[in-house]
Amino acid sequence: MKTVYLIFLFSAIFFSIAQAQIVAEDAKGESSIITKNSNVSFNLSEAALSASWNNFRKLAIEKPSQVVWGVSASGNNKEGLSDLFNGGKLTPQSKLGVFIGLRKSYQTTVLELLKRIKEIENANPDKNEAAIHAVKQLNKQIEANRNTRHTQSLTTYINAGLNADNFKHYKAEDASSLSKRFEKVNFRGGFIDLGLNYEYAPRWIFGISLGYQRYNNLDSLAYTNYTLKNTTTMNNAELITESKISAYQGPYKAYNRVNIKTDALYFGRISEDYRLVWNTLYTRVILPLQEKEINQVFQAGTAINFYKSEGKFAGGLYLQSNDVFNSLHSTDRFHERISFGIAAKYTFSSIMSRDFSK
Amino acid sequence: MKFFKLSHTAKGKTGKIVAVTYSLKKSASVTFLDNGFNIGYTTIDLPGDQDSNPNNFSTKGGQKYLCLQEDGGLQVTLYAGGMAGDFWTLDIQVDGIPLAANTIKVYTDEKGNLDYNKLTK
Numbered sequence: 001m002k003t004v005y006l007i008f009l010f011s012a013i014f015f016s017i018a019q020a021q022i023v024a025e026d027a028k029g030e031s032s033i034i035t036k037n038s039n040v041s042f043n044l045s046e047a048a049l050s051a052s053w054n055n056f057r058k059l060a061i062e063k064p065s066q067v068v069w070g071v072s073a074s075g076n077n078k079e080g081l082s083d084l085f086n087g088g089k090l091t092p093q094s095k096l097g098v099f100i101g102l103r104k105s106y107q108t109t110v111l112e113l114l115k116r117i118k119e120i121e122n123a124n125p126d127k128n129e130a131a132i133h134a135v136k137q138l139n140k141q142i143e144a145n146r147n148t149r150h151t152q153s154l155t156t157y158i159n160a161g162l163n164a165d166n167f168k169h170y171k172a173e174d175a176s177s178l179s180k181r182f183e184k185v186n187f188r189g190g191f192i193d194l195g196l197n198y199e200y201a202p203r204w205i206f207g208i209s210l211g212y213q214r215y216n217n218l219d220s221l222a223y224t225n226y227t228l229k230n231t232t233t234m235n236n237a238e239l240i241t242e243s244k245i246s247a248y249q250g251p252y253k254a255y256n257r258v259n260i261k262t263d264a265l266y267f268g269r270i271s272e273d274y275r276l277v278w279n280t281l282y283t284r285v286i287l288p289l290q291e292k293e294i295n296q297v298f299q300a301g302t303a304i305n306f307y308k309s310e311g312k313f314a315g316g317l318y319l320q321s322n323d324v325f326n327s328l329h330s331t332d333r334f335h336e337r338i339s340f341g342i343a344a345k346y347t348f349s350s351i352m353s354r355d356f357s358k
Numbered sequence: 359m360k361f362f363k364l365s366h367t368a369k370g371k372t373g374k375i376v377a378v379t380y381s382l383k384k385s386a387s388v389t390f391l392d393n394g395f396n397i398g399y400t401t402i403d404l405p406g407d408q409d410s411n412p413n414n415f416s417t418k419g420g421q422k423y424l425c426l427q428e429d430g431g432l433q434v435t436l437y438a439g440g441m442a443g444d445f446w447t448l449d450i451q452v453d454g455i456p457l458a459a460n461t462i463k464v465y466t467d468e469k470g471n472l473d474y475n476k477l478t479k
Contacts, residue, residue, distance in 0.1 A: 057412035061404055062389040062439065107391060110437065114393040118401045127375070127399050127426040135399055139435060139475055151439035151470035201470020202442040267387075267441040269465075275443030 031282075033197050033207035033263045054099075064108050068155065069100040094164050097191075101157030110145055113138050151201035159193040159209070165218050168247035170226070178228060182247050187254060189214040193261075203267055211259040217294060221248035255294055260285040270306070279303040279318075295327040373398075373428035376452045379417040384438070384446040386413060388472060394437035397450065398425025427452060431479035434462070438472040446472055 054070025075094040105111065117138050124131035165187040175181040195209030225246050232239040266278045282301055288294035305316030319340045323330060331337060378397050382404075384390070395402040400423050407415045417423070425432060438446060448462040458479055464472045 057408070059389060060384070060408065060412050061392050062394075063392045107439070110394075111392055114391055114437070117396065118393040121396070121399055121401050127373075132399055132426070135396075142437065143473070143475065146437070146469065146471050146473060149469065201439055202444070202466045202468065205441075267443060269443030 031263055033205055033265060062105050064105055064111055066103045068103055072097045095161060097159055097161030099157050099159040101155050103153055103155040106152040110142050113142050153199045155197040157195050161191060163189045169252050170247040170249040182245055187216050205265040207263040209261045213257050213259055215257050216254045221250040224249050256289045258287040274306060277305050297327050298324045300324050373426050375424050376427045377422040378425045379422050379451045381449045382415040384413050385444045388438050388440040388444045388446055391437040396435040397423060398427055398432045400425045430477040434474060434476060434478045436474045439470050440466045440472050442466055
């Protein structure tokens with residue numbers, strides 16, 4: 001538990017000096033698009049913290065194809081920040097993932113011409129006129145090529161990992177005493193995603209991923225505070241002890257599901273100093289397998305984020321329907337199934353300088 | 359340190375060989391094309407010059423590039439891609455003296471390119 005407090009304290013200390021990066025996640029901090037910076041994010045609405053380290057540093061230099069890889073970790077308190085700061089019982093959730101991908105550039109002709117220029121320059125260190133003329137001709141070919149097409153790239157990736165929930169579950173049945181009705185549940189799940197990102201500069205990045213996951217229905221259980229009183233009587237005197245217990249109640253299920261995620265990021269320049277990244281429409285389709293008691297859910301949302309061009313601040317808003325077609329029958333009113341919040345994200349690289357490419 | 363064996367006939371023929379240092383900075387989504395940065399017909403080793411901040415590149419310590427300076431200036435060529443609002447900035451020093459054109463700043467165009475190919479003084 002102390003670890004969770006330390007993580008939050010740590011993030012608060014670096015709040016003002018950390019640098020920002022592109023934000024593209026939904027309300028749960030998930031996305032089908034992998035971004036280019038190492039980062040740590042702090043979602044104020046869901047008290048989520050995540051960090052990732054990767055070799056995206058190498059993507060600063062574009063090659064015909066490049067392998068990208070990294071690890072990511074996230075943790076959050078199920079009941080949000082208010083419970084954390086009020087000294088309530090935490091329900092820690094965590095996720096650890098690794099990914100590996102292949103990024104393919106559509107600039108192969110230009111990259112070949114640039115390689116030829118380098119060969120000519122290296123072979124002619126005296127900068128003779130013939131060499132310079134040849135380089136100028138090649139540069140003309142490069143300019144002609146680049147004037148006719150947009151910068152594009154395609155990234156294919158596999159993302160896999162483990163997730164864990166630790167919480168108390170209230171079970172009214174089959175318990176020999178009241179205290180034994182609170183069962184400690186240590187859920188361990190796993191996931192694997194196969195994803196595609198298509199970048200069509202300067203405006204769009206599209207992402208789609210298909211995933212298989214071992215998950216549970218913790219989100220649908222009711223978080224309840226209990227008071228357990230024990231009374232001991234001796235010689236006409238009563239001793240009453242009282243303990244507070246926070247637990248989830250309701251039918252608990254662990255199950256397998258398929259996740260489909262799509263994102264469509266739009267990039268815009270507001271002014272010389274400010275730009276925006278708008279996840280115009282993201283969707284999350286959740287399909288439970290072999291489990292009739294768990295409903296299929298379709299989520300959709302939009303998220304807009306602003307940041308300074310040099311990345312010193314990023315923040316934004318998201319608006320999400322957690323159940324577009326009311327599959328969970330929670331309420332017939334569409335607007336009541338919508339959530340919104342703020343998100344802020346800060347890069348970790350400048351603080352930690354941890355990078356697996358080194 | 360970059361070493362070049364210079365031809366005696368090269369000097370003064372189309373210009374002169376000068377020692378160049380530089381500092382290049384980019385916003386997060388910019389990607390420079392491999393071998394896509396040239397100053398005075400010398401390819402700049404961007405992977406070798408990348409700072410701990412992955413968005414910054416520069417010559418380090420006494421390192422310098424020997425480049426051809428023509429009468430019209432240094433031929434600077436840089437090819438890059440990026441998203442709307444992305445940019446890079448470049449400062450060049452010739453024999454330790456900053457160019458008058460400093461700081462060169464290029465934004466993403468409508469094709470997603472941030473290209474620069476000019477004689478620069």
